Amino acid sequence: MSEAQRTPFVESLLEAAAQAQLPGSGIGWLDAARRENLDAFVSAGLPDTRVEAWKYTALRALGQRRFAPGDEQAATRVVDAATFTLPGVDGPALVFVNGVFRADLSRVDALPAGLSLQPLSQALKGDAEPLRFALSRHYREGGDAFARLNAALSGDGVVLRVAPNAKVAQPVHLVFVGAAAEGDLAWHVRHIVELGEGAELSLVEHHVASGEQQHLGTQVTDIVLRKGAQLRQVTLQNASAGSSLVRHDSVQLDEDAQATLYVLELGGALVRHDLHATLAGDRSRLETHGVFVLNGRQHIDTQMAIRHQALNTASDSVWRGVADQRSRGVFRGAIVVAEGADGSDASLSSKNLLLSGQAEIDTKPELEIYADEVKAAHGATVGQLDERSLFYLRSRGIPLVEARAMLTAAFCRAVFASLDNDALREHLDQQLMAHLPSA
Amino acid sequence: MLKIENLHARVEGKDILKGLTLTVNPGEVHAIMGPNGAGKSTLGNVLSGRDGYEVTAGSVTFNGVDLLALEPEERAAAGVFLAFQYPVEIPGVNNTYFLRAALNAQRKQRGEKELDSMQFLKLVREKLKIMQISDELLHRAVNEGFSGGEKKRNEIFQMAVLEPKLAILDETDSGLDIDALKQVAQGVNALRSTERGFLVITHYQRLLDYIEPDFVHVLADGRIVESGDKTLALKLEEHGYAWVADKDPALSGASA
Numbered sequence: 006m007s008e009a010q011r012t013p014f015v016e017s018l019l020e021a022a023a024q025a026q027l028p029g030s031g032i033g034w035l036d037a038a039r040r041e042n043l044d045a046f047v048s049a050g051l052p053d054t055r056v057e058a059w060k061y062t063a064l065r066a067l068g069q070r071r072f073a074p075g076d077e078q079a080a081t082r083v084v085d086a087a088t089f090t091l092p093g094v095d096g097p098a099l100v101f102v103n104g105v106f107r108a109d110l111s112r113v114d115a116l117p118a119g120l121s122l123q124p125l126s127q128a129l130k131g132d133a134e135p136l137r138f139a140l141s142r143h144y145r146e147g148g149d150a151f152a153r154l155n156a157a158l159s160g161d162g163v164v165l166r167v168a169p170n171a172k173v174a175q176p177v178h179l180v181f182v183g184a185a186a187e188g189d190l191a192w193h194v195r196h197i198v199e200l201g202e203g204a205e206l207s208l209v210e211h212h213v214a215s216g217e218q219q220h221l222g223t224q225v226t227d228i229v230l231r232k233g234a235q236l237r238q239v240t241l242q243n244a245s246a247g248s249s250l251v252r253h254d255s256v257q258l259d260e261d262a263q264a265t266l267y268v269l270e271l272g273g274a275l276v277r278h279d280l281h282a283t284l285a286g287d288r289s290r291l292e293t294h295g296v297f298v299l300n301g302r303q304h305i306d307t308q309m310a311i312r313h314q315a316l317n318t319a320s321d322s323v324w325r326g327v328a329d330q331r332s333r334g335v336f337r338g339a340i341v342v343a344e345g346a347d348g349s350d351a352s353l354s355s356k357n358l359l360l361s362g363q364a365e366i367d368t369k370p371e372l373e374i375y376a377d378e379v380k381a382a383h384g385a386t387v388g389q390l391d392e393r394s395l396f397y398l399r400s401r402g403i404p405l406v407e408a409r410a411m412l413t414a415a416f417c418r419a420v421f422a423s424l425d426n427d428a429l430r431e432h433l434d435q436q437l438m439a440h441l442p443s444a
Numbered sequence: 445m446l447k448i449e450n451l452h453a454r455v456e457g458k459d460i461l462k463g464l465t466l467t468v469n470p471g472e473v474h475a476i477m478g479p480n481g482a483g484k485s486t487l488g489n490v491l492s493g494r495d496g497y498e499v500t501a502g503s504v505t506f507n508g509v510d511l512l513a514l515e516p517e518e519r520a521a522a523g524v525f526l527a528f529q530y531p532v533e534i535p536g537v538n539n540t541y542f543l544r545a546a547l548n549a550q551r552k553q554r555g556e557k558e559l560d561s562m563q564f565l566k567l568v569r570e571k572l573k574i575m576q577i578s579d580e581l582l583h584r585a586v587n588e589g590f591s592g593g594e595k596k597r598n599e600i601f602q603m604a605v606l607e608p609k610l611a612i613l614d615e616t617d618s619g620l621d622i623d624a625l626k627q628v629a630q631g632v633n634a635l636r637s638t639e640r641g642f643l644v645i646t647h648y649q650r651l652l653d654y655i656e657p658d659f660v661h662v663l664a665d666g667r668i669v670e671s672g673d674k675t676l677a678l679k680l681e682e683h684g685y686a687w688v689a690d691k692d693p694a695l696s697g698a699s700a
Contacts, residue, residue, distance in 0.1 A: 392495065397532040397586075398542070400492050401602065402520035402550035411545065415536025415585075 012068040015050055018154060018191060019043070021074030027160035029129035038141040043157035045145045052150055059149075061335040061367050062277060062306045067249060072191035072221055079105035079192075082184045084215045086110060089180040091241070093428030094209050096175025097122055099163055102182045103220065104192025106161050110180075119171020119204070125162040125195060136164065139197050139227050151251040151277070155223040159193035162224075165208075169201035169231070176207035176239075176426065181224070183245050185216030196226040200234035200262075208238040209429070214245030214272065221249045228255065230262035232286065237265045239429060243436065244272035246301070253279045260286030260315075267424055268307075269433050270297035271440045276305040284311070284318035284346075293322040294424075296417045298440045299332035299364070306335035313341065313376070317348040325417045326357040328364035329442050339371040340383070346376040353383040358390065358416055360409070360442060410441045445470050445641050446491075446511075446610055451502035452666075453483075453490050460486040462666030463502070468610065471638040475652055476645045477677060478663035479685040484645045485529060487663070488614040491643075492526035493519050506610065520546075521553035523609030527599040527616050534586040539598070540568065542586050543605055550606065567605060575601040575631040593624030600631040611635070612643045617651035629654030649681040662688050 011019075022043050029035045051064040076082075079102050089100065099122065100110035106124035116122055128136060144153040163179055181194065200206055212222075222244070230236055236256075244250050250273045256264055270276060282291050297305045311320045326334040338353045357366040370383040390412050398408035417437055424430045446468040453461040460483045468474050478484050490497045491504065493516035504511040506522060514522065534542070547567075548558040559567065568582070575597055587595050596616055603611055613632070617625055632655050636642070644655055652660070652674065660677045662670040662685075670676065670688055680687070 391532075393532050394534050396494055396516060397528070397534065398546070399516040400494075400520055400526050400528075401542075401546035401606065402517050402553065403542075403546050404517045404549060404553075405515070407545070407549065408517075411537055411542075412534070415534065418536050 011047070012050060013071045014068045015047055017071035018158070019047055021072070021191065022158060024074045025158060025160070027158070028126035029133060029160060032129065032133050034137055034141050035129075035133065038143060039157050041143050041145065042153045045143070046150055046153035046157055049150060049153070058308060061333070062275075062304065067221070067275065070189065073186070073188045074190070075192065076103040076105065076184075076186050076190050078186070079103040079184070080107065082215075084110060084182050084184055088215050089182065089211055089213050091178065091209065091211065091429060092432050093426045094176050094178045096177055098178035098180060099124060100180040100182065101161060101194060102184050102215070103186065103190060104161055104194050104222065117173050117175065119168035120173050120177070121166040121168070122177065123164055125164050125197075126160055128164040129160075136197060140195070151223050152225055152253055155193045155195060155225045155253070158191075159195035159223070159225070162195035163198070165196070165198045167200045167204035167206050167234075170203040171201070172205040173207070176209050178209045178211060180211045180213065181222065183212070183214050183218055183220050183222060183248050185218045186220070189219045189221070191221040191223070193223045196224070198226065198228040200230045200236055202231045203233040204231070205235045206237075207426070208236065210238065210240040212242045212244045212250060212272065214243070214248070216245070217247060218245050219247040219249070219274070220245070222251070224250075224252045226252070226254045228264075229257045230259060230264060232259045233261040234259070235263045239267045239424065239433075240269065241433065241436065242268070242270045242272055242276065244276070246272060247274050249273065249275040251277045254281065256280075256282040256291070258282065258284050258286060258289035258291060261288050262286060263290045265292040266294065267421060268293070268295035269421075269436065270295070270305050270307070271436060273305065274303060276303070278307045280307070280309045282311045282320070284313045284320065284349075285315060287316040287318070289315065289318050291320040293320075293324070294420045295324040296326070296420050296437065297334055298327045298417065298437060299334050300329040300440070300442065301332060302330070303332040308337045310339045311341070311351070312343060313346040313349040313351060314343045315346055318346060319350040320352070322353040323420055324355045325420050326355070326366050326368070327360060327413055327417060327441070328357070328366050329360040331361070331363045333364065334366040336366070336368045337371070338369070338383070340373070340381070342374045342376045342379050342381065344375040347378050349376060350380040352381070355385040356416070357387040358413060359387060360390070360413065406442070410438070413441050414438055445507055446643075447505045449503050451490070451504060452500045453486060454498050454500055455486060455496060459500070460666055461490065464663070464667055466661065466668060468641040468643060470609070470641055472659065473636065473642040473644060473655065473657045475657035475660045475677060476643060476663050477647070477649070477660060477680060480647065482663045483666045484647070484663055485614055488526055488612045488643075488645055491612055492516060492524060517549065518553065520606070521550040525603050525606055525608030525611045527596075527603060527611065527613045529615040529618055531587045531595040531599055533588045533590075535588050537586050539584055539586050540582045543568075543602060546602070547606060571601065571604040574604050574634045576627060577601050592619045593621070593627070596620060596624065596628050597631065600628055600635075604631065604635055609639065610641045610643065612645065614645050615647060616644075617646055617648060625651065626654055649677045652677045664688055
């Protein structure tokens with residue numbers, strides 16, 4: 006690509022890279038990886054809507070924006086702990102403000118046996134070699150602009166390991182606070198999570214806002230579940246209404262591993278979530294449960310790709326979307342059952358509700374099967390609230406707006422029914438209700 | 445209490461009610477009988493405010509208020525209750541939660557104090573005695589997976605909790621076996637009072653064996669063509685709706 010195509014977005018981030026004093030700089034392989042990814046990002050720029058994966062999410066406006074290189078005051082900004090306190094989640098916590106680790110807000114003393122948890126910035130000060138494989142990845146060919154950008158500019162994040170057979174009872178809370186700063190800034194976090202054989206972990210990923218801002222956050226997460234490991238992860242995305250957030254999760258499941266993921270997307274102006282899971286080991290199982298609730302001019306795009314690659318693997322995905330006003334939701338659920346992944350069982354349901362004539366939801370389930378004896382089911386709908394149900398509620402005295410909110414909440418609520426942390430489930434429910442129109 | 449005068453209504457461009465006049469006073473039980481297509485369900489739907497029913501002439505006042513000008517929820521708060529012929533299943537909405545929300549919404553609209561969960565629970569326990577409903581049904585989603593009889597009992601149970609001034613029972617007997625029918629009728633009878641009026645819409649006379657009406661009206665081709673006491677229902681049962689048509693030559697062309 007020619008230099009002439011550099012957008013203000015790319016220019017501002019190039020400047021950021023020149024100024025940045027990233028943790029870990031001086032480590033040869035890391036410097037090289039960052040440089041290569043930056044070059045790839047600069048030369049390719051942002052994708053346009055001709056790229057299939059970005060068909061429904063235009064980045065033109067983002068491309069015209071400039072972001073400050075980082076938040077110099079991130080280490081000292083006052084953030085009220087109440088903004089991220091969650092009922093049912095009082096175990097270890099790592100808190101990041103505008104992408105920078107905050108020891109003062111975190112809770113890492115007395116970690117349960119078998120849990121190793123530290124910020125990436127700290128991990129890079131010690132022996133960085135165990136991180137080399139994950140962090141030296143180049144996104145020249147695969148990956149997209151944000152993965153490259155993240156690889157070039159992230160210096161902090163979470164490094165979490167659970168020792169084989171360790172069962173961590175208390176959920177680990179990972180908090181990402183977007184805090185108001187002098188201007189719009191871009192922050193980047195990179196996480197590496199590994200559960201050893203037979204290990205168990207509950208993880209809560211939590212995006213919140215402290216003050217109104219229009220930052221861009223990028224996050225790349227690699228999760229590996231070794232044989233028989235079990236992960237339950239809840240993501241509550243409640244970022245500032247004006248902010249942009251791009252998350253890329255990769256989950257690898259080895260033999261007999263199980264992952265159950267819950268995602269509630271509520272905040273942000275422009276939100277993109279790529280969730281790529283590989284059922285790499287026989288009998289591994291994945292459940293995903295997701296809800297997005299949009300209003301105003303929010304745009305939330307979820308791209309899920311599940312690859313069944315081994316025998317007798319199972320995936321079950323249930324996603325619900327609600328769009329009001331002039332918002333737009335995008336959901337793509339692509340399931341591939343690879344050759345040889347016989348006996349796989351894959352199901353995907355995406356149901357969506359439009360609460361306004363100007364809202365839009367594009368849902369696209371895709372199923373590709375190259376194996377035998379496969380059970381697969383998928384379905385996607387976009388519709389409106391059922392008139393008969395609305396009238397029934399109203400005929401009992403419930404006003405129209407309340408009746409609509411009640412039915413909309415009911416539409417979403419079942420998605421989290423299997424979450425066995427009652428206090429957290431109720432909190433998600435309340436958050437959901439609070440985001441529904443006139444509830 | 446309820447005054448319907450010369451009511452004309454149409455659905456999808458088709459005239460269904462063609463000049464219906466009826467008055468229900470507090471404490472009275474009126475049965476509306478008629479053949480299929482006579483406009484029985486349309487009457488219930490028009491009174492409760494369902495969309496898609498266009499009133500082209502006439503008036504309905506409820507305690508002096510123009511009922512037709514009110515939204516469905518306002519009619520409910522004013523004291524009108526419709527027991528549905530086909531109660532709607534609402535997955536994800538808990539039955540008890542729904543009922544409390546409904547009662548409190550009505551109370552709020554009437555400027556009364558809302559009930560807290562303890563007060564509401566007490567009320568529910570009291571009303572459970574009237575209508576045999578198992579606790580288990582209360583904890584399920586509204587009507588979800590209920591049997592036909594359970595759905596109808598749930599309607600009457602809701603009525604018991606909401607305590608309307610006027611209860612409209614739209615073919616509450618349809619789809620019920622005799623035991624379920626008796627249970628529903630017992631519930632209704634327990635709710636009869638000098639302050640409450642009933643409009644019992646039915647195709648068959650058998651419901652009226654258990655809910656004894658003060659007045660019986662025959663609805664045919666959108667109008668009340670015959671009124672009388674409960675013996676009228678028996679006559680109808682004996683002679684069929686054709687008998688009414690025979691008595692009224694203007695109706696002989698109407699489909700029965």
